[in-house]
Amino acid sequence: MDVVVFSLSLLVFILGLAIFSNRARARQEIPFELKPNCLLTRWPLLFVTGPRSLFYFSKYWNIYTVFLAEHGYEVFTLHLPWKNSEQRKERFRQFLEQQEKSQRRFHLVLDAPTMDEFSDLLASRRSVSVISITELADAGAEDLRIQSLKAYPIPKEIIEIPTNSASLLLELSYSLHRQSAKNKKLASLNVLGANTKTALENSHRLLTRAQTLAEMDLRESL
Numbered sequence: 001m002d003v004v005v006f007s008l009s010l011l012v013f014i015l016g017l018a019i020f021s022n023r024a025r026a027r028q029e030i031p032f033e034l035k036p037n038c039l040l041t042r043w044p045l046l047f048v049t050g051p052r053s054l055f056y057f058s059k060y061w062n063i064y065t066v067f068l069a070e071h072g073y074e075v076f077t078l079h080l081p082w083k084n085s086e087q088r089k090e091r092f093r094q095f096l097e098q099q100e101k102s103q104r105r106f107h108l109v110l111d112a113p114t115m116d117e118f119s120d121l122l123a124s125r126r127s128v129s130v131i132s133i134t135e136l137a138d139a140g141a142e143d144l145r146i147q148s149l150k151a152y153p154i155p156k157e158i159i160e161i162p163t164n165s166a167s168l169l170l171e172l173s174y175s176l177h178r179q180s181a182k183n184k185k186l187a188s189l190n191v192l193g194a195n196t197k198t199a200l201e202n203s204h205r206l207l208t209r210a211q212t213l214a215e216m217d218l219r220e221s222l
């Protein structure tokens with residue numbers, strides 16, 4: 001009986017931690033000033049979600065999408081299945097097929113583990129809807145250069161994000177997320193913009209990339 005009570009208490013605690021940490025992270029607001037005269041992309045920026053769990057599911061990209069949208073960019077998030085890799089690949093393939101049929105185009109943004117997950121599909125399909133790829137990765141990751149050498153028919157850039165420690169609660173909940181997702185190669189909190197210490201700096205890195213893409217769109221339209 002004591003074991004059952006303890007197990008139930010532990011379960012309630014873990015669920016409470018998951019809900020609280022997600023809500024706290026999703027609701028955190030980081031004030032920022034808008035950079036004037038930003039050249040906007042002709043095509044929207046599409047952010048893709050990586051693996052999720054009860055410990056990390058809401059507002060996957062944190063400040064990034066809001067930051068870019070406030071600067072005038074058209075931003076969307078593609079929410080893929082939480083864990084199952086085959087389901088995620090199939091959903092992504094279906095999405096690309098839908099966009100191609102509708103003749104829609106976009107700039108793709110994803111983290112390094114998700115890029116690795118879909119790299120073969122992107123390289124083989126050569127979707128006309130994907131006009132650029134932006135990959136966010138932890139600085140110093142061993143396979144970055146290898147991945148960057150893969151042949152893609154479209155412009156691709158890796159933004160390397162420096163490592164910095166986050167709050168204890170955030171680190172704890174994300175550690176549980178790693179265990180739950182059964183994937184130790186998940187993107188870091190810094191890469192996802194969840195660490196308030198580095199979120200704004202990394203948002204500006206993305207803004208710089210967005211302006212480069214806007215210049216590319218402009219040259220293409222001339």
